[in-house]
Amino acid sequence: MSGINLKSLSEKLGLSQTTVSRALNGYPEVSERTRKRILQAADEYNYRANAGAKGLATGRTMRIGHVIPLNDDHQMVNPVFGDFISGAGDVYANAGYEMVLSVVSGEKEHDAYRDLAAKRSIDGVIVHGPRKNDPRPALLDQLGLSYVVHGRVDDYDGAYSYLDINNRRSFLRATEFMLDLGHTRLALLNGWEDFDFAARRRAGFEEALDSRGITADPSLMLEGEMTETLGHSAARRMLAQNNPPTGFVVSSTMIAMGVRRALDDLGLAISRDVSVVAHDDVLSYLDNGNALPVFTATRSSIRAAGRRCAEILIQRIENPKSDPVTELWEAELTIGQSTGRAPT
Amino acid sequence: MSGINLKSLSEKLGLSQTTVSRALNGYPEVSERTRKRILQAADEYNYRANAGAKGLATGRTMRIGHVIPLNDDHQMVNPVFGDFISGAGDVYANAGYEMVLSVVSGEKEHDAYRDLAAKRSIDGVIVHGPRKNDPRPALLDQLGLSYVVHGRVDDYDGAYSYLDINNRRSFLRATEFMLDLGHTRLALLNGWEDFDFAARRRAGFEEALDSRGITADPSLMLEGEMTETLGHSAARRMLAQNNPPTGFVVSSTMIAMGVRRALDDLGLAISRDVSVVAHDDVLSYLDNGNALPVFTATRSSIRAAGRRCAEILIQRIENPKSDPVTELWEAELTIGQSTGRAPT
């Protein structure tokens, strides 16, 4: 129905397309009087420049891509994703960008970037879930696409923009906190350690134990999908061992909820019998008890990360010659009701 | 870097752009020999048609929009969203469509649709989270944009495409199941009843009680954000009443997890002391205990809904004259470990 174009709009105004276009895009060489007239007419007819045509003419699509990998086993999208894009999306909207999403599984991921680049349908892209030896920065540099990595890749030689939290330090501190409470048998329930963030968390965990002369027990360390079920089954299993842990260091509040359920199953009290410290992404739908936190946790808002990644990417797109931006955020350790002195 | 266009590709081949274009788009009027040559060259140079230019020429952008509303209070994206788009995204990818996302809050939602339509950046749109008196179908019909509603709007006169689950019936059955177990004091923890799905669930709940001559107790019915916290605090409060409920009918497994935590707090055993039945969206990251379900639940996969909505929408886009498609799915009631006979 609707859909007036520049041509007819300018005809209605008795002006050339050039003038109307310039007025609408804020160029100076048009008198204020006519600009006002034009703006008003554009509003009246609900005119908006055809995105495809504009992209063709300018070479900029005003569109940013997110390629989100699908876990092949569970066809699962990382549940933090909703919050991330809600942060990023807000920034995009205010800057006049659109967000395009590609959910792809495994091997097809590479192609997704190639495709988006070759079709020229985006100006830049956010890289989610970087892994060890992640090939994407190299690919994107080669494709000439602007990008920002949410997280880090350990092994890329080139300079690239990223925003990460200090995962190693977070887990170092969380683990030390447990050690200070007298816990010596500590379990780690982690995400897949193929992901950079999880590898760093494990390193922090082990570093803390090492510094107290404790060697990490492999039977108390598990990596996997960060679900409630993982927390539950792992905790059940570990607590049934000969020398069960008195504390759990876990990578998400979802896992922590599973651990709590296992404790309930076994009639154990959280904090008194077994302590739990988690990493909390401050997801909007998992508020970890507003006023007094349920779980002791290292916290860092995924939504804030989404916002900041978007800002950085836009800045990179609009100024590609500038130096890459890198930020490393510290997570905050908040004491909740899930930790206490180790039972004696 | 990369980025060859039709012109240079056809020059390399010594053919006209017409022929190359036709070959690539599968038109018959080009000999198999040349088509093969062209396909090969296209592959070699990694040629892909510029999306904007193609859209301009054809009038079809091969892009589908999802406008997802942001809860203003919590800046929260519905956590089922990840699964929905992972289902839809897969269908899009296979059909050659891209997905564009707009996360917008409250009053700006209307504008988002207007914008996308006026800029001609999408061919169609999925309507999420329909509410009572939802104005969007009327708006979209007026804008001439193809769409399909995930859920239903109660009050729209026009014919429109939707995919919904039978929420009323689900909650009717779940409630009857509880009644059959001897529970007479039943609580309902629901999503915001401004949403169509939640209103229907409540209707089903009340209908079941009515049919047994029980009148629903307003102090046992709550609507709100479907979080763990809601389940926890509501259950705590309701169980502290004079005449506490022996069963909870709740709208998500997230809420159910909160109820379970409240029971643990109070030293009550789930199923023996208090029963819980939930609606389960079968989210990939909340698998409700793979083999034996933790919660008794009415189940319907959100991912499957995403897939189907996408299929319907594509069909509508490619064949706009066809009649609207409407589907109503029945949820499946699966018995888990969270329900038992009412204590006597």
Add this chain to the structure above:
DNA sequence: ATGGGTGTTCAAAGCGCTTTGGGAATGAGT
């Protein structure tokens, strides 16, 4: 030889915008 298919290719127009390279009008400077 002539005409009509049939199969294969092409030149050029058009999609809706931005942007280059002027042109006309006005006012100021000499």
Add this chain to the structure above:
DNA sequence: ACTCATTCCCAAAGCGCTTTGAACACCCAT
């Protein structure tokens, strides 16, 4: 009176594709 900037506006080219209408070659039947 004449030049020279300024200010404001415009015609036309170009972005990379699809698609219309026509051309060309070839073959078979008349």
